[in-house]
Amino acid sequence: MKALEGVRKTWRTAATLVSLAFSAAPGRAVVAIVTELLGAILTLVASYQIQNVVQAAATGDRAHALRAGLTLAFTGGLGGLSYLAYAQALPRLIEAITVHLDGELVRLTARIPTLEYADRPVHADKIQLIRSQSQMLAGGLQAVMLNVRMLVTLGGAFVILIGIDPWLALLPIFAIPRALAGQRARRLQVRAQEATAEPMRLRGHIFNHATSPVAGKELRIFGLGAELAKRYRDISATTRHLNVRANWGGAIWSSLGDMAFTLGCVAAVAWLVFRAAQGAVNPGGVVLAATLTTGLIIQMTFALQFAQYFQAIMTTVERYEWLVDFSNTAAQAVTGEAAAPTILRRGLKVEGVCFTYLDRDKPVLTDVSLELPAGRVIALVGENGSGKSTLVKLLCGFYPPSAGRILADDTDLADIQPAAWRERISGAFQDFTNFEVAMHESVGLGDLPRLGDRDRVTAALGRAGAADLATLGEHGLEVMLGKKWGGVDLSGGQWQKLALGRALMREQPLLVVFDEPAAALDASAEHDLFERFAAEARSGQSGGRATLLISHRFSTVRMADAIAVLDAGRIAEFGSHEALMRAGGKYAELFEIQASAYR
Ligand SMILES: Nc1ncnc2c1ncn2[C@@H]1O[C@H](COP(=O)(O)OP(=O)(O)O)[C@@H](O)[C@H]1O
Ligand SMILES: [Mg+2]
Structure with a gap:
């Protein structure tokens, strides 16, 4: 059952790789595949000719020798030409696949309408991995074709060998220990890869930290350079140890398998020599069989290496298929089809919205209701982590609310096409690009x-x-x-x-969000800026636009038409600056603390 699953997976991987190649550059893909197969067939034909050449030489038949020699030269020449065409087409095909793949990765990630995938470390990691291994995927087609070539030559050689002497049909028996040993070696390799994946990632992370200009100041002040270098070396030592062990184990198993198979080949040739002495096989046949079996030994070694390479590609292809699926599902999950309103008459209305991030169990927003009237500026204040930016993400449609809804006039945001809504919002963020x-x-x-x-x-x-x-x-x-x-x-x-x-x-956004967009500016510059924005937002021309402003500076916040205080994901207070000051609650308290600092 497990073996069957493996075969099916191999087929799927091969099909994906071939279809990638055909989407990227159909012409070059055809040239590469045809020349590869032609090469395999010509190799077989050429080795078959050896029998004729030897036979002709042994019998002294000149015409026969000439014919065999010419055929050998012709197949050899054609083989050379087809190899030339192959060598020309392949690098350009790989280049085309790389470009195509990168384009696909951008397209597939960009069309995911929500931010969820970027926020989940597992997903972000996977996408990062696919990106870093796209070169490998591009080379994958080559591996598929080499495997096909190997199958053709192995199969052909086998048929020719049986033709020489039916007992040679037993030869594959010797390949069984070879295959088993190969599997064993591969498993060791995979286990080592899995064991080192995490430390390798950590090592990469340390390296990035140690060399990034952003971290440069702190690295120097806290003298972290030597410590990071030490940690890097320690991790490298562990991974090297694991890899060396796996490599040795793999090498020992592989050579045991090799030995078994080589023994089989030697036995086969010895058997043929014996049969030739009896006159049952001609000398040409012996030479041909000896050439083919030697070839088989080499081919089998290659086959094993490619199986290992293919294993690695298979994992990458699986990740790629996951992304295609994920992207399709995400794109289909969006059901909104309505157009965005041309103008906001009343405004945006957040109604009883709750929100929990996928990988968290505690809600970030609880029963939030808030109106953002058109032509008005609403400010949102609250401590770090109180959920301000999360509310902004929901308003932008990056996430659907877990409960409740957001209305643009009378239309539920969930019913509006995400792209259409995005076209009508604008914003500046603390984490800008x-x-x-x-x-x-x-x-x-x-x-x-x-x-x-x-x-x-x-x-x-x-x-x-x-x-x-x-x-x-x-x-x-x-x-x-x-x-x-x-x-x-x-x-x-x-x-x-x-x-x-x-x-x-x-020119005409329906919603403008400013999520601490001016934290790097000084307080008075921020104040002047927002005074202007507020005036614009209230002026007739932008009457159809709701503005949400988030800032930690109360000098800025106070000029908003109304202020909502968010406390641990709930709206704790709401009203104009004056009203909130009179109420003497949290807002008044925070305002006083900040104001006294400036006095
Ligand atoms: N992508 C995310 N995945 C999981 N939790 C998140 C994510 N973004 C923010 N949070 C958490 O949600 C809470 C509110 O964050 P946020 O809305 O950014 O607060 P604020 O903008 O008010 O500082 C915080 O506890 C934060 O750790
Ligand atoms: Mg924030």
């Missing part, structure tokens, strides 16, 4: 259809309080960002202003 492209693009990406519109970028940068960035270098907005690309590097605050500019690119 540094897009290292030309500066105008880094901002312009906030409204893809209008990428390249310098005027809009200039305006957005101005509104984000970053007009000065446009005159940073002589190239203005064209300046390339990022040292890696020979561009300029920006400070944390400057990057943040670009992210803010990006959030201001879309």
Whole structure:
């Protein structure tokens, strides 16, 4: 049963690899497969000719010798040509598969409408693994073809051998200990791989820490360099030990198997020599059989190595198939088909929303109800971890609420197509991205259809309080960002202003979220910025837009139309700054603490 499952898995893997090759570059795939098979057949034909050559030489028949020699030369030449075509097609095929695969990985991950996969370490790990092994997947087709070639030559050689002497049909019996020993060796290898996977990952993690520029300051201050190097070496010692043991074990088993098979081959040749002495087999047949059996020994060794390689590919292919499935399921799970409203008349309404992350058992949000009226600015405050960013993620549709619902006017967010909703929101976040492209693009990406519109970028940068960035270098907005690309590097605050500019690119968003987007700016700069945003949000032209603002600075928060205080996932207080101050609750207390610090 288990063996059958193995065969089925092997077939599936091979089919996936072949279909990947055909989607990536059908022409090159055909050339590679045809030339590979042709090569296998020609090898067989050529070795079969050896019999004729020897026979002709033994009998002294010139015409026969000439014919056999010419056929041998012809098959050899054709074989050489087909190999040439193969060698030309293969690297380009592998390149095409790599490009195709990378594209598929981007497509498959990007179309997952929610963030869940990125938040689950298991999934993120798997996707990372597929990415790092895409080269291996690309080379997988080569392994499949080599296996096919091996099967063809092995099968062909076997048929020829039986033709020479039927007793040679017993030869595969000697291959059985060989295969068993090979399996044993492979199992040792797999076990070592599994045992070292975790330490290897940790080792990689340590290496990244030790060499990342971000960690550089702390590494130096706390003198962690030597400690990290020591841990790296310790882990390497353990993994090396495990690998060496597995390699030795594998080598011993493999050579035992080899010996059994070689013995069988020697016995076969001895038997043929004996039969030739009896006159039952001709000398040509003996030479042919000797050549083929020697070839078999070499082929079997290759076959074993490829089986090991294939095993590794199979795991990667399985992961890839998992991603395809996961992505399909995630894309199908989204049922919303409605369009987003053109304009918000009343606003967004969060109704009794609860939320628990998949890998947590405690809810992060409990029975949250909140209105975000159109044309108003609502601020959200609360301690770290109180669930503010989680609420933002739900509003953006990255996760569905575990209970309750979010309405855009009268339409449930769950009924709106995720892509349609995303097109109508905008936002700047604490964990923003540094897009290292030309500066105008880094901002312009906030409204893809209008990428390249310098005027809009200039305006957005101005509104984000970053007009000065446009005159940073002589190239203005064209300046390339990022040292890696020979561009300029920006400070944390400057990057943040670009992210803010990006959030201001879309002309008619229904929802704008600012989730601590200005933490790297000083308090007065943040205050000025949000004063402007608030004025924009309330002005007639953006009447159809709800704005949510999260900040730890009460000087900023107080200008919101209403403030919600989130405490351990529940709305504890709600009202205007004045009302909350009068109420003398948590908000008033926190405000006083911060205000007194500034006095
Ligand atoms: N992707 C996630 N998976 C699991 N738990 C998370 C995830 N993101 C945040 N949390 C947890 O949810 C709680 C609320 O986090 P968050 O909404 O980011 O708080 P805030 O923005 O108010 O600081 C925290 O306990 C945090 O650890
Ligand atoms: Mg947060």
